[in-house]
Amino acid sequence: MSVLIEKDQLPRHVAIIMDGNGRWAQRRGLSRIEGHKRGKEAVRNIVETSRGIGLSYLTLYAFSSENWQRPPREVRALMGLLNRYLRTELRRMMRYNIRLRAIGDLGRLPATVRKSLLDVIAATQDNTGLTVVLAVSYSAREEIVAAVQTLAAAVQAGRLRPGEIDQQAIEQSLWTADIPAPDLLIRTSGEFRISNFMLWQLAYTELYVTDTLWPDFDRDAFLQALADYQQRDRRFGRTAEQLIETELKRAAR
Ligand code: FPP
Numbered sequence: 001m002s003v004l005i006e007k008d009q010l011p012r013h014v015a016i017i018m019d020g021n022g023r024w025a026q027r028r029g030l031s032r033i034e035g036h037k038r039g040k041e042a043v044r045n046i047v048e049t050s051r052g053i054g055l056s057y058l059t060l061y062a063f064s065s066e067n068w069q070r071p072p073r074e075v076r077a078l079m080g081l082l083n084r085y086l087r088t089e090l091r092r093m094m095r096y097n098i099r100l101r102a103i104g105d106l107g108r109l110p111a112t113v114r115k116s117l118l119d120v121i122a123a124t125q126d127n128t129g130l131t132v133v134l135a136v137s138y139s140a141r142e143e144i145v146a147a148v149q150t151l152a153a154a155v156q157a158g159r160l161r162p163g164e165i166d167q168q169a170i171e172q173s174l175w176t177a178d179i180p181a182p183d184l185l186i187r188t189s190g191e192f193r194i195s196n197f198m199l200w201q202l203a204y205t206e207l208y209v210t211d212t213l214w215p216d217f218d219r220d221a222f223l224q225a226l227a228d229y230q231q232r233d234r235r236f237g238r239t240a241e242q243l244i245e246t247e248l249k250r251a252a253r
Pocket of ligand 1: 018019020021022023024032036037039040043060061062063067078081082085134189214
């Protein structure tokens with residue numbers, strides 16, 4: 001398969017809901033945990049591809065707050081995979097100038113995983129290439145609740161007036177402060193749901209759903225999604241005529 005991607009029209013930020021590890025395993029008569037292991041390989045692949053083509057931000061929904069309700073054995077396996085991923089990938093992240101960040105209720109993570117995560121975040125904080133954002137123990141509603149609490153506390157302390165709470169103030173209080181909103185959201189395994197992911201940030205994001213299960217989501221499938229994105233006409237609520245006019249005005253300057 002060959003697809004054409006325009007390098008100067010890449011999305012700046014791609015977010016991915018990685019779904020379908022369980023189904024991938026089930027179809028092969030394997031355990032769900034085996035599916036997650038293959039999912040981890042897909043993560044390495046997609047991070048490598050993102051770096052290679054020059055994306056600025058890649059956000060991966062690795063574990064939701066709701067995922068804590070899965071069978072304890074599966075939760076332990078996922079935490080173990082995450083821990084191993086962090087420990088083994090640090091060298092590659094340093095070599096390729098990748099910066100790691102995390103969003104989510106990190107306090108709920110087992111101490112060893114939290115330490116690995118915070119260690120890699122600290123070690124890579126000055127890297128200037130691709131930023132990988134891991135959403136772990138993440139819930140968009142919890143993120144919004146936390147932002148509201150931060151703002152309410154600032155009002156109570158007299159540092160902020162209620163009327164000063166605008167979109168920018170909310171954005172800067174979210175866990176994604178300083179990270180641009182995703183341009184493209186990819187969801188694998190065919191489900192048309194947002195699943196409590198980046199509810200505020202996805203307001204104008206282009207959505208792409210593929211039937212491909214996450215462990216099978218390879219470089220080609222990713223490039224296909226980017227090519228599809230590049231066909232879209234992003235208007236941010238304006239009309240096509242207005243956009244052409246804006247383009248012309250900019251060209252005339
Ligand atoms: C969804 O598949 C996937 C997850 C809940 C976790 C994603 C985890 C990984 C890709 C592996 C480890 C992550 C990192 C960052 C190394 P599912 O189990 O919900 O699949 P199903 O819907 O088919 O059951």
